[in-house]
Amino acid sequence: MRITSVIRYMVLLITLLGMWFITQTYFHQSWKAVSLRSWLGAMNKPSSEKLPQHKCGNQKSCPKNYFAFRIISGAANVVGPSICFEDLVLMSSVKNNIGRGLNIALVNGTTGQLLKTNSFDMYSGDITKLQTFLQEIKHGTLVLTASYDDAATKMNDKVRAYFTELGSNHVGKLGFRDNWVFLGAKGLMNKSPFEKHIKNNKETNKYEGWPELLEMEGCAPRKMD
Template sequence: MRVTSVIRSLVLLLTLLASWFLMQTYFQHSWKAISLRSWLGATKKPSSERLPRHKCGNQKSCPQNYFAFKIISGAANVVGPSICFEDLVLMSSVKNNIGRGLNIALVNGTTGQLLKTDAFDMYSGDITKLQTFLQGIKRGTLVLTASYDDAATKMNDKVRAYFTELGSSHVGKLAFRDNWVFLGAKGLLNKSPFEKHIKNDGETNKYDGWPELLEMEGCAPRKMD
């Protein structure tokens, strides 16, 4: 009887020890797992603290009565330009509505409605077509323009004068393979603040025969004047 009692006691003790060991191991690993998940979770910003996405991917949002836009010129003769307005891509390689030369989108300056897009090849002699296009722009229309490859070849004084009337300060000196992005308006009383121009210079060009691309974003007021 004594031997049996001793054996039972030993078995009970071993059972208790095994149970204690299993519980310790389980809870210890669970604690580590929970702690690891909590730690990883703590590194993520709450949704309320995440940076908001602005229209056209711009760095900031626009106030009321302003339109968000982003214009990117072409990169050499390889990567085409893109024009975004109010978070809608108007022209791009993906939309397959761009071409080398000048890429222009017309937008209603009051409603923001897209009116027309067109691309003008300045090598093949689209200059007459471009003149007709620019001459037909109605007052109050926003004009978003991006160069690709070369925009100045065969550009005559008449075309330059049309863009000057739209508010451009740089079109008069636009030369072979210069990069140019511009947003103006028909009936603009002053020069447009939305324009960038970079010269084609063999010593500073980012690409072999072309300067780096230009990117311009901002907020255009309704009925620019």
């Protein structure tokens, strides 16, 4: 009986070892095959699968003879606005050329060349400077505007009329701490399609005392008719 038991144990042990060897060999080879296929697949992935990068980080590229732009208003009185044009940041906190009130960049509507940037504090006496600035804008100039904190406290009818001539449809109702982004042009015959305005409303404000920021992107034609 003892010899028979030993033989049985030996047969069982050999069987288990054989199964273990077959399993290890099969799965090891399969893993190698899968890994090789995966590696080859990763190597052969076309580079076109990468997401395209558009000017100013916009969702779409602009056609020929159009300028890409992106305007972001300020957030409350904490985060400043930014203005990007043809993949070039014209105004931002990083460039240290923005301020509370109105931030305006002037661009040549034919060449896309930056002409001037300026910020106007609407709490202080900058209203006279703003009037002069708007009055001296030359025909064919693109005007990119972003509000920060408050842009309307001391805005008078004359300033509102200048922006209306540039194509604004909302400047007439711009109020205390409203957010506003706008792209217009001197000599524009119709209202600009590039404008956003959100009212300061304590019932809907995202920030305490201020509405949420506004963000606008698009493609501006070289000649806005």
